[in-house]
Amino acid sequence: MSAASRFRGMRKAIAAHLVSNGGSQLMEFAIALPLLVVLVVGIFDFGGALNLKHELYNAVRDGARFGSNLPPTDLTAGGTPQSVIAIRDLVKSYLDRSLINDCGISAAARSAATFTWTATGACTASTTLTLTIDRAYVIQLTPLPTNGKDLICTRVIISYPYQWHFGNVIQVLIPGATYGSSIQITAEAIMPNLM
Secondary structure, eight states: OOHHHHHHHHHHHHHHHHHHHHHHHHHHHHHHHHHHHHHHHHHHHHHHHHHHHHHHHHHHHHHHHHHHTSOGGGSSSSSOOHHHHHHHHHHHHHHHHTTOOOTTOOOOEEOTTSSEEEEEEESSSSOEEEEEEEEEEEEESSSOGGGOOEEEEEEEEEEEEEEOSHHHHHHHHSTTOOOOSEEEEEEEEEEEOOO
């Protein structure tokens, strides 16, 4: 048998092998593609939630830092003090600069007998953003209450609804499957008052 005929025989065998495996490769791809799409969307979705948590933390940290430098003289007056409004506006502007929906944050309402104000905003019909500003948050520096050493701080907390996109994609693999539509992502920052 000549080399040319052996080569033609090998070529026919390889071609027959490729033709016979073509259908199974297509089937493997059809099975793997939805899994791959779900995996990629899951990665983007969880990455988006992590990025939002980071941005929210930066917003409340800036608000707490700003509030820690404001004098507490306006806290005893009735209504919402200018210092609380300034902190709320700073957090709101940070969200706007980061292209995060501020959900129309309202004026801050004071909690009973405390130096805590809460502002809310409706992001959707069922989800709300909550911003809490505590201008007299107390951290006890010593373990014994008799020593009386306290650190007065400004604490800013934001709770923001995050809408998952993964739930829409998982239904491709498992029709009728439900995955949480949204979660509340919370970030908190505390800074000692300097004034």
